[in-house]
Amino acid sequence: xxxxxxxxxxxxxxxxxxxxxxxxxxxxxxxxxxxxxxxxxxxxxxxxxxxxxxxxxxxxxxxxxxxxxxxxxxxxxxxxxxxxxxxxxxxxxxxxxxxxxxxxxxxxxxxxxxxxxxxxxxxxxxxxxxxxxxxxxxxxxxxxxxxxxxxxxxxxxxxxxxxxxxxxxxxxxxxxxxxxxxxxxxxxxxxxxxxxxxxxxxxxxxxxxxxxxxxxxxxxxxxxxxxxxxxxxxxxxxxxxxxxxxxxxx
Amino acid sequence: xxxxxxxxxxxxxxxxxxxxxxxxxxxxxxxxxxxxxxxxxxxxxxxxxxxxxxxxxxxxxxxxxxxxxxxxxxxxxxxxxxxxxxxxxxxxxxxxxxxxxxxxxxxxxxxxxxxxxxxxxxxxxxxxxxxxxxxxxxxxxxxxxxxxxxxxxxxxxxxxxxxxxxxxxxxxxxxxxxxxxxxxxxxxxxxxxxxxxxxxxxxxxxxxxxxxxxxxxxxxxxxxxxxxxxxxxxxxxxxxxxxxxxxxxxxxxxxxxxxxxxxxxx
Numbered sequence: 143x144x145x146x147x148x149x150x151x152x153x154x155x156x157x158x159x160x161x162x163x164x165x166x167x168x169x170x171x172x173x174x175x176x177x178x179x180x181x182x183x184x185x186x187x188x189x190x191x192x193x194x195x196x197x198x199x200x201x202x203x204x205x206x207x208x209x210x211x212x213x214x215x216x217x218x219x220x221x222x223x224x225x226x227x228x229x230x231x232x233x234x235x236x237x238x239x240x241x242x243x244x245x246x247x248x249x250x251x252x253x254x255x256x257x258x259x260x261x262x263x264x265x266x267x268x269x270x271x272x273x274x275x276x277x278x279x280x281x282x283x284x285x286x287x288x289x290x291x292x293x294x295x296x297x298x299x300x301x302x303x304x305x306x307x308x309x310x311x312x313x314x315x316x317x318x319x320x321x322x323x324x325x326x327x328x329x330x331x332x333x334x335x336x337x338x339x340x341x342x343x344x345x346x347x348x349x350x351x352x353x354x355x356x357x358x359x360x361x362x363x364x365x366x367x368x369x370x371x372x373x374x375x376x377x378x379x380x381x382x383x384x385x386x387x388x389x390x391x392x
Numbered sequence: 393x394x395x396x397x398x399x400x401x402x403x404x405x406x407x408x409x410x411x412x413x414x415x416x417x418x419x420x421x422x423x424x425x426x427x428x429x430x431x432x433x434x435x436x437x438x439x440x441x442x443x444x445x446x447x448x449x450x451x452x453x454x455x456x457x458x459x460x461x462x463x464x465x466x467x468x469x470x471x472x473x474x475x476x477x478x479x480x481x482x483x484x485x486x487x488x489x490x491x492x493x494x495x496x497x498x499x500x501x502x503x504x505x506x507x508x509x510x511x512x513x514x515x516x517x518x519x520x521x522x523x524x525x526x527x528x529x530x531x532x533x534x535x536x537x538x539x540x541x542x543x544x545x546x547x548x549x550x551x552x553x554x555x556x557x558x559x560x561x562x563x564x565x566x567x568x569x570x571x572x573x574x575x576x577x578x579x580x581x582x583x584x585x586x587x588x589x590x591x592x593x594x595x596x597x598x599x600x601x602x603x604x605x606x607x608x609x610x611x612x613x614x615x616x617x618x619x620x621x622x623x624x625x626x627x628x629x630x631x632x633x634x635x636x637x638x639x640x641x642x643x644x645x646x647x648x649x650x651x652x653x654x655x656x657x658x
Contacts, residue, residue, distance in 0.1 A: 158656065168569040218655070222498035225652045245492035250424045262416035263497050265409075 148346030149197040154229035156190040189215040191370040202347040204357040207367035213350040235314025243321045244300045249293035260307045274310045282306035319350045406500040417507035440474045464531040468618035469611045471519045473587045479553040482508045483560035484571040501651045536621030548636045555639030558647040586611050606635040
């Protein structure tokens with residue numbers, strides 16, 4: 143086992159504050175501040191209450207759990223989008239997170255223009271992009287549509303475009319949130335192939351997914367989150383079996 | 393490379409790392425604005441030019457203002473005012489516009505503000521080049537040495553506008569009021585700044601108070617350099633420089649203080 147993990151989370155706590163605003167306008171804010179009355183009431187809500195995760199290079203880990211269990215929060219914390227309330231998060235090397243597929247796409251720009259913008263969003267330099275552009279276009283396989291504005295794309299085509307860029311970044315750590323369900327069978331198949339290649343190359347992968355099939359195919363290990371805590375962790379098959387045994391009606 | 397998300401790296405370094413994103417977003421702003429627009433940049437010019445013509449007609453023929461070559465006076469400051477006006481309105485929506493991006497990718501949020509400023513600056517530089525050409529041909533007929541100060545003035549303009557825009561952008565994420573208040577604020581600023589009249593017409597007694605508005609100082613500098621064609625008083629230049637730097641560092645500090653929670657607010 144390598145000495146340094148690709149992703150390391152230790153005792154990560156994320157508390158969101160739900161602010162019950164006493165003020166809805168600046169005027170009220172000033173009046174209250176002047177009278178020294180409380181401006182808002184803070185309610186702490188735990189999204190993650192002590193989360194530990196260690197992912198080695200070349201390893202794929204799935205985060206599973208019901209809605210609101212903290213999976214996406216965990217992913218956003220690892221990606222550096224959220225700052226943890228407590229605990230330590232370390233990642234090694236280039237990190238790419240695909241959390242909302244198409245969130246970085248600009249509908250007014252063409253597919254090609256979006257590729258260069260999204261590549262910049264994900265941290266590719268211009269030179270790296272130039273070198274990988276043929277690969278990206280081949281993988282997206284959008285034909286002449288690549289020169290049309292993205293607003294005319296179907297959601298599947300948008301997903302393919304964004305995903306092609308993300309995969310060609312060749313990150314050391316790849317974070318995916320519910321993005322494998324898009325695209326047709328053929329594209330899904332090619333994506334899985336590409337993800338396996340990513341793992342063979344020593345890349346780490348953290349996937350959030352409800353798609354049990356994909357998780358089983360791709361990940362050796364799974365972490366089951368429940369209400370912000372790790373309920374179970376272990377070999378993917380066992381964890382999924384236990385998770386499914388709880389039944390869908392929960 | 394080990395990145396510990398808990399620590400806050402020097403913000404400058406973060407921005408430098410995101411320079412490619414900054415460049416791409418600025419290009420995107422210009423592309424989105426000018427594509428499928430037959431007149432393109434003419435629209436960007438037309439609006440201020442029409443305002444300039446109206447102001448020029450009113451203050452030359454109706455309210456007779458004692459400023460020789462009044463049109464040249466207007467021209468030397470109006471595009472600067474226009475830049476500041478547009479940056480201040482941008483502040484109210486720039487962070488909301490890219491909410492999806494902020495929630496899905498980790499990058500320093502000031503890149504959004506900076507890219508808006510950069511694309512606007514490209515337009516301003518073109519406008520300034522045209523203004524210079526017109527002033528040289530029709531007003532000065534010779535190249536005044538004071539024009540050498542222009543790069544400094546543009547730099548001050550950037551600092552000043554970012555210093556105002558960054559805290560406003562943050563504030564408008566928390567309070568919608570900023571958006572509602574902005575038209576009124578801009579209207580007041582228009583009259584409280586020497587856009588269509590020179591600052592020397594402001595009564596002596598209130599001039600100290602008047603120059604507390606940093607925009608007044610900046611516009612007066614432009615008037616001195618472009619319209620009068622002379623070097624501005626050192627005290628004014630030093631004052632505007634100090635005010636712009638102070639505004640910028642305070643504004644950026646406020647932005648940095650609150651930017652970590654931005655992703656959590658949609």
